[in-house]
Amino acid sequence: MMGPINQKDSSLPWDTRMRFDRNKNTILVIDDELGPRESLRILFKGIYNVITAEDGEKGIKIFKENKDIIDAIILDLKMPKKSGIETLEEIRKIDEKVPVIILTGYGDMETAKKAIHLGTLEFMSKPFNVDEMEEIVKRAVNKRKAILESEKLKEELTLLNSRLNERIAQMEKLATIGQLSSEIIHEVNNLLTVIHGYTQLLLQEISGENISSKYLLTIESEIKRCKNIARSILEIAKSKPEARPMKDVCLNEIIRKIIEFLEISNIAKGIKFSLSLENDLPMIKGEPNHLHQAILNILINSIQAMNKRGEISVRTEKAKGKVLLIIKDTGKGIPQDIIDKITEPFFTTKEEGAGLGLSIASRIIKNHNGELKIFSKIGEGTEFKIYFPVSTLNMN
Template identity: 30%
Template sequence: MTDTPLFSTAPMLGQQSRWVPRLFHTLRARLIISVALVHVVLMGLFTWEAVERQSHELRQEMVNQGRSLASLMVVASTNALLAEDLASLAEVTRRVGEREDVSYGEVVDVRGFVMASTREGRVGRQVGPVIEQNDQFPLAVDDRVLDLREEVLIENNRVGFVVLGLSTTSLENALTETRNRGIQYTLLALVIGSVAAWLLSLAVTRNLHELTLAAKKIGGGNLDARVNVRSQDETGTLSRAFNLMAASLQRSSRQMEQEHRKRTEAERLACVGEMAASIAHEIRNPMVALINSVKLLGNAQLAAEDHTAVVDIVNTESRRLQRILDDFLMFSRLPAPRLEDGDLKLLVEQTIGLISQDPRYADGICFERRYEEDNRCRFDPDLMRQVLLNLMLNALQAITGEGKLIIRLQRTGDRLNVSIVDNGRGIPADLMSEISKPFFTSRKEGTGLGLPVVQRILAQHGAVLSITSREGSGTEVAFDLEVTNDG
């Protein structure tokens, strides 16, 4: 007797096998699945890239903040470490320990004894093995502290070091939150993509040309492109969905622009910090010289010859300090230009006259003028004098011994071209991209603000400075000004 099963699964399997292919034969299903997969993949890649970028930026920011904080600890504890002023060192570590992200901070002398610490019971102990190199991301799996070390040096002599530990807990929490938000956005993109694909499938055969044109405009960056909704049927629904998508992209674009502005502002603040550090570096040496000179002047037994030499140092360093501050104020508080019609040739001659009175450039320098018959243009006399003076002084300082400086005014259409050519040592090719940056200078007495000031003044005049140089042959700097209308 043959056993007959109560239920036969073969017909059901056959029906299921026929049903599944039939489902994928429909355009609607394929559109839904395809678009959903594209949304998920793109959103997943975007989320992954965003997390990686944020991770890199946050980690780099933590490293930079940690190094800055360690450097501040070094500056604040140097004198106290030399004097073994435990109270001052304790105050330094106490202030450091008040920061939320600081895990620990210590000041150690050259013998290896802890002079101040945020951790109890550490003061007075001789440290064991300490970090020899600063930590770099990624840290070890179980490591939640970024360890940093900064040497305390005085005239290249090591008098101690500081160690600093920054907790990465807040960093990890921020990255976890970003990942979770990315997953939520991916799921939301999956839902929205599926709905949009279903709506698209309803009227995919109608008005494809108009939709294609609008899609191309969106792809080309024109987020204002929209599809005209002329009916209430499936085509109208699809058109409205398309317009909603374009509006969503436009909002996303605006949000990205806002994020870009925020990053730009952060970069500006970083530039301000770099500027402040550069200024502090520039004024440190003259301030030290002035302080030491004042101490010497207070010595009643100082010989007359030494007294005169010290006074000369005070005068020299004071002028140097004043020049640094003047350059910085000119760079940071550049006045608005008052453009007026004038003869630029007269201003060039006045500038050459000022330079000729300087004994450093009176001998060995030949000025060659090449002027037009009509050299009238629009400029601010005071600001343009500063431009010409800076550019000519830069050219003269590049000339060793005897040399020639060519000042050429040449009218081209409605612009007056101003060029200054020297036969000095020229600019090395690897420095061409650096010379226009604030505080970059190759001269010991320079502040690195001359060219940035010139560029800002020319920008106010609607002009751009161009620099052409060949090392060993000389340099030409040029810009254009708007000429005065004859009528």
């Protein structure tokens, strides 16, 4: 692709505004003599893009404005206005690693030492040998390429290292939780057993279809589900998880139960729910308690985001061989810079909460070969799209 180096600055020499090939390497020639500048431009025509400057000041300006595309510099040591050493010092302030080839006719030893100290790649005397110059410039360009690749790899390695450290920190947190989980869950399970027992006694005392009976049945159902979840966590803590059988599940049925529970509880007080569930929704393969937990966690997250005011719409539909669940709230929204982090364990923006709700939901969805996509806009709310593969029963 051809394009201008710098068309905005008309004060630059005519040959710095020439059209050049972006697929070729670029060299900058800084020399007060026209002869060497033209010789080098002709020598490397068709091989490299050549930019020339007749003094140090212009050379520095050109390099500063085009440093990202200049791969090597050929610099005359003896020049009026600003000497080659002074020019080299300024270039090194801009870029410490760009290869520089010194070109001189009568440089002394002291000047040569300064140039070497400033990171000069090679010295060439005037008049230069064409073959030698070609070889040195080729070496300089290759060195620049190696430097840039090395820096890129270093950046990638730093990024990977940072991600690895984050992952290690995350795993350490999970390990700490894992050490405590068995004891905690045993205690919770014992409490649930007691509550379950009293609930069953109350159900025996209440006769007929009334509101109290309905509430108690809901409580009993939720206690059973909590006990199942507690058992699952204990299985994981023991590192001997029992294979939980997947079965055909009606997603609409799970959603209705969750919404019914939320509507009669204080959790969703002040929240309006809007349901649009597709009638002929295919079955999905899953573990009902886990799916219930995942969807409930997402809904609770939406409820908390709205501070008990607003609307949550829940919709299901068929989507190209998959079942799609869409949960949309009218909450405050999630900033784009953290939206990729909200499903990480222990990440939370709330003053209260462990930051595990969406993490658990995300993990459950993945375990069901599902996919969770999150879209959000500040001041407008958040949309969760969950895709589940349909059961093979539907396919047959």
